[in-house]
Amino acid sequence: VIGVAGIGWIDERCYGSLRSDVVGYADRVPLARLGKTDGLLAYTAKNFGRFEPLTQRVCYAAALALKDAGIEYGESLRLNIGVLGVHPRGAVKSNASYFKDYIDSGRTLSRANLFIYTLPSSPYAEVSVHFGLQGPLLYGAHLGPLVELAQGLVKRQEADQVLVICADEQRAVCAVVGVVEHAVCEWAWLADGQGNAGVMIEKILDVGKEDIA
Amino acid sequence: MEGGAVLRFMRAVLTASDMISPYGQGIQPCWDGLLAGRSALCAVSRFDTSAFHSCWGGIIDGLSYLQEESLVMQMVASLNRTSIPADAYLMLATTTGEVDLLEKAILAGRSEAPESALEGLLQKVKDLFGVREGELVSSACISSTAALGIGAAMIREGRRDCVLVVACDAVTEFVFSGFSSLMALDPHGARPFDAERAGLSVGEAAGYALLMSRERAEREGWRAELEICGGGMSADANHMTGPSRDGSGLAAAIECSLHQAGVDQQAIDFISAHGTGTIYNDSMEMKALKRVFDGPRPLFSLKGGMGHSMGATGLIEVLIAARCLREGVVLPSVRLNRADEESSGWVLSAPQACDATMALSTNAGFGGVNASLVLRAPGGGA
Secondary structure, eight states, X not given: OEEEEEEEEEOSSEXXXXXXXXXXXXXXXXXXXXXXXXXXXXXOOTTGGGSOHHHHHHHHHXXXXXXXXXXXXXXXXXXXXXXXXXXXXXXXXXXXXHHHHHHHTTSSOOOHHHXXXXXXXXXXXXXXXXXXXXXXXXXXXXHHHHHHHHHHHHHTTSOSEEEEEEEOSSOEEEEEEXXXXXXXXXXXXXXXXXXXXXXXXXXXXHHOHHHHX | OOOOOOOOSSOEEEEEEXXXXXXXXXXXXXXXXXXXXXXXXXXXXXXXXXXXXOOEEEOOTTOOTTSSSOHHHHHHHTSOOXXXXXXXXXXXXXXXXXXXXXXXXHHTTXXXXXXXXXXXXXXXXXXXXXXXXXXXXXXXXXXXXXXXXXXXXXXHTTSOSEEEEEEEEOOOHHHHHHHHXXXXXXXXXXXXXXXXXXXXXXXXXXXXEEEEEHHHHHHHTOOOOEEEEEEEEEEOOSOSSSOOTTOHHHHHHHHHHHHHHTOOGGGOOEEEOOOOSOHHHHHHHHHHHHHHOSSOOOEEOSHHHHOBOGGGHHHHHHHHHHHHHHHTEXXXXXXXXXXXXXTTTTBOSSOEEOOXXXXXXXXXXXXXXXXXXXXXXXXXXX
């Protein structure tokens, strides 16, 4: 069946996955260094410290979900995995950062490294680049249609798996969708978050691993 | 991305469309301009371009920064929207949408502009077209190609029988300054596939494509203008702004679209290429095509004529490719002077008659995304 093979998540204080314990980090390490200190990323992501916090969380959630689903990745590996992402308000915040910086610079020079994050798909493109994921990649506004799209991409064999990532300014949660013997949760459960990463994470924590599995 | 299951139960056909481009309102002026080899690129006067690497852009006359309505909503509102079924599932394709609302807010001293969020634009477009359901598809410059491919797949698999793809992006100071900062603008205007090319020109456009299952189209008396019989997407997983140098990512997307269509590369009669005019994109695209095709096919890019309309470009290119199939003519690449070595023998500098039944349309974008569609003339084969 096509179902959810693993889930990883991170918020402002903790991170976890379906098959691991919740780990607190906020009082011991900054977000940007978490990948190294806690070994969340298998190898260093180029310019990771310069990523926006949202992009950093999206990368961590993807790493936790891939590990949860038992999918290995590596610097020289390329995987046929798609990345579909949703976060409320899209790139509004990074758009404002870019344009304000441009105006403050006298309306003549702008910074390319800010401009590339003005696309709502950019955080998910960073996931694709870092983890070597070569499947379809896009941003949508609502989780339900993206879950439906992920199913379709796997069904048509356009991707072996698809990461469906839901994020907001504080949290990110990532589900690995693919062909599985036993899905760890139902589709309706996954889509029911209504695009709200916080609701998704609370549900994961409230329901408990046994109930989900 | 090797192969894939072919799950075709229905056929997805284009039944209605419209567009606005720097050539004017509708498909006809755009077709006439491109066929004549006339470029609509001009010096942009919407904002001060003196600090940028180029002043060239593809601008639609009559749009105004001063109106309350955003530039993209001015464009979308101008489209002929009669007869759109209320049960059509909307897929809105854009990259920056109403970003001019954000420009105004920042210039007025505000720190953010939630009114510029793409979700707000989605609701406005739903209201404008009178449709009940819809979703946003944003994936850099493949946005509308992705939306068309996904929409057609939904119809082929029987999950929807009517999908409305609307695409729009505007030339704003925001995007113009950004592309300039990336050193991506050709100081002399875009010259796709030319030996002297030096970058792209930003353009603006909006359009829609109403897709239906052939069964519903026949039942309701719609005339099929085109069939979208395959789509493919991929990511290079290589670099945020630069394409893969070997073209393997785009080649994978093309192979996927051919497989979905159930045809071999030999079935493709001509190619509507992405052809931005940047050195790396056009080179990557030719490498990808040479990986897939056993020999040259007539090829063109629209971007020397109307600029790069970002999220809208794929949809505009499909509407023009449909016209090529209908008229039996493959268009020239406007502003091509001398083809570079890689594209020589492929890219056209003058219109060419072609008894074509199938075409390929390709796009690529930031984040290393690639997309491809296989298009068939109505009645063109099983």
